[in-house]
Amino acid sequence: MSALRPTLRWGLVLAGLLSLHCDPPPVEATADHRQRQNLSRIEGQVVVQGRVRGNAIVLLYDAARPPPPQGTGRPLSFAVIPQERLFGPADDTSAGPFTAPYTFSLVAPGRYLVRGFIDADTCRTLPQPCHTPDFIPWYTVTGEPNAGDMGGAAVDPVTRAPRVLEIAAHADGTLPALTGVNVLFGETSTVPVDRPAFWVDSSPRFGTASIKLLDLKPLQIHQGAVDQRPTAMLVRFVDENTDGQPDDANGDGTPDLWPRVVVRKLAEGESLTDAQRLADENDLDRNGILDAEGVEYPRLEGLGDGQPDLVVLAAGLDTAVLNSMRKPDGAWNMGPVFVDSLRLVVQARAFDARNPQQPQPLRAVPPGRYAITLIHFTGQTWRVPNDLSPSVATTHGLPEVRNQSFALEVP
Structure with a gap:
């Protein structure tokens, strides 16, 4: 009898193995909890x-x-x-x-x-x-x-x-x-407008006064990957209940305005890289979620809750902008209004805004650097300092814009 061809012989071997009906090997869960x-x-x-x-x-x-x-x-x-x-x-x-x-x-x-x-x-x-x-x-x-x-x-x-x-x-x-x-x-x-790109035409140092005034002016950038061309700053009344009248959520007698302002403490430390120094304090991975471990500050009443703080300063638009929000007949203009610049009023009062619905006042304003963010009613934002800061821009292939390294400095 002639010898079996090699391909046929291997086919018979595989068929024989399959016919044994061997139990499959056990499969154990990986030690990596993520998997x-x-x-x-x-x-x-x-x-x-x-x-x-x-x-x-x-x-x-x-x-x-x-x-x-x-x-x-x-x-x-x-x-x-x-x-x-x-x-x-x-x-x-x-x-x-x-x-x-x-x-x-x-x-x-x-x-x-x-x-x-x-x-x-x-x-x-x-x-x-x-x-x-x-x-x-x-x-x-x-x-x-x-x-x-x-x-x-x-x-x-x-x-x-x-x-x-x-x-x-x-x-x-x-x-x-x-x-x-x-x-x-x-x-x-x-989307009707570009993002609210701005630069700060003021000294960065807060000083010893109870308030700090900052003048924000529109910034046009059309270089490399960045294309922002706002010609003015946009202001609009908040009208969440759509009743055609400005809201006054905190009941202080002053109408609420867009853009909203957030002045938040930046990360500090000699060991941080220039890029890490753009991150918010207690959010070094910049994912918008507070780190599990971080800095905490004494509260106005008590020592705190044992968790890292999200430190912000009390801030808002100067009410002088309301002079631009009137129609000729004296009624409020509920539509968007364009102005040459915005003046921010930043107070020497700090809060832990971990819970934004119930911010907790801190005993003192923590010293350090603070970022400024504007939030449009469109959902668009702009923040300084940002990735256009000369110390980090070139490593990302972005244009260097010196005034985008601005940070408010609290001694």
Whole structure:
């Protein structure tokens, strides 16, 4: 009898092994707790109705830390849908609708918000010079929408209110996937202005006075990856209840205004790098969540709660700006008003704002450097100091802008 061909012989060997029905080897859970997490996903369609063109940026937020203007939360994750996949060969006159899928994988149990924007290529429709897609998520100066971009969100199909998405385990411990979570974009949500980029035309030192006045002026930057061209500072009344009258949330008799102002303490320490010195105190990884360990300061009443503080100073717009908010007949102008500059009033009063609904007054103002952030009613923000500071800009491939290294100094 002739010898079996090699391929046939190996096939018989494999068949014999399979016929033994050996028990599979035991599989043990990894020691890395991150790989033992029970995770899920959120997925759906990006739906665009409009003539704006560009990449779609979809952002995932913790519902307990919403983004501006409702809060100061930062994205947990993001997804980019390329313009070619979303709009295909459609010409610029077509308003769609256009659709493309998106997915957030490895999502832990929790409650979430999904927001987004179309990073518009406005050069397709506007004369030069004009904006080009400029979203780069790694830097504070390139991570938000600009004028001409189109906003979007996952909303309730009936009420159009933003949806809070919850991933919760079933009784057997399994996690459901959230599917069909569509993110809707429309031309009515087109961003009207650039981010509130500014520079501070004042001395950085606080001194011994009880207040510090800071003059903020618009800053135009069109260099490298940064394209911001505000020609003025934008002011608007807060009207959360939409009754057509300015709100006065704290009851001090002064109408509330946009932009909101946050003056927050920066990280300190000789061992920190220049980039780390741009981080907020007790948030060295710059993820928007207070570190588990950090600095705490004595409170006005008591020693504190044993947790790292989120130190902010009392600050707001000078009420002199209200003179620009009147119509000729004396009524309040509820629309946006453009002014040449903004004056901030910063008080020598510090708070631990770990719980922003109940900030706790501190016994004294902690010495150190403080960042200044403006928050527009559009949700756009600008902060100094930032990544354009000469000490860090070149390492990131960003333009150096000396006045963007400004920090308020409390002795």
